[in-house]
Amino acid sequence: MKIEAFLSAMEDIAAKLGIKLSYEDLHKGEVTTHGALFTLRGSRRIIIHRGLAPLERADLLAEILAGEDIDSMHIAPEVRARLEHRLGHSDHAHGREAHTEHV
Numbered sequence: 001m002k003i004e005a006f007l008s009a010m011e012d013i014a015a016k017l018g019i020k021l022s023y024e025d026l027h028k029g030e031v032t033t034h035g036a037l038f039t040l041r042g043s044r045r046i047i048i049h050r051g052l053a054p055l056e057r058a059d060l061l062a063e064i065l066a067g068e069d070i071d072s073m074h075i076a077p078e079v080r081a082r083l084e085h086r087l088g089h090s091d092h093a094h095g096r097e098a099h100t101e102h103v
Contacts, residue, residue, distance in 0.1 A: 001078050007058040009079040010065060014046055017068055023050035023057075037064045062086045 014021045019037070026033060026049040034056070035048035046064055048057055062083050075083070 001082055003054050003058055006079065006082055007054050007061070009076065010058055010061040010083075013065055013068075013070060013073065013075065014061065016073060017044075017065075017070070019044045019046055019068075021046045021048070021061075023048050025050055027051065035060050035064065037067070059086060 011021055020043065022045070024047055026035065026047065033049075034052060035046065037044065037046045039045070046061070048060055052060065065083075
């Protein structure tokens with residue numbers, strides 16, 4: 001599976017979870033993150049730095065979505081396997097959690 005297809009699948013999962021996803025320039029001003037999940041006025045959002053390469057976007061999105069309940073969600077077997085493989089080799093599996101903020 002190409003990384004672009006995996007990224008698209010991660011974006012679809014976020015949408016199915018009702019999480020609005022956007023890519024924005026997060027390196028302006030004082031922001032020092034590549035992306036995060038947060039709640040703003042009761043709405044859940046993921047913002048990812050648009051300057052990241054597709055592989056970095058997919059990895060970050062997979063890390064963020066790892067904190068969500070996706071076990072019962074229908075996900076193509078190849079996507080689920082790749083997601084689990086990525087999570088098994090990410091910082092998340094080593095105790096680093098994705099950034100989640102409530103504003």
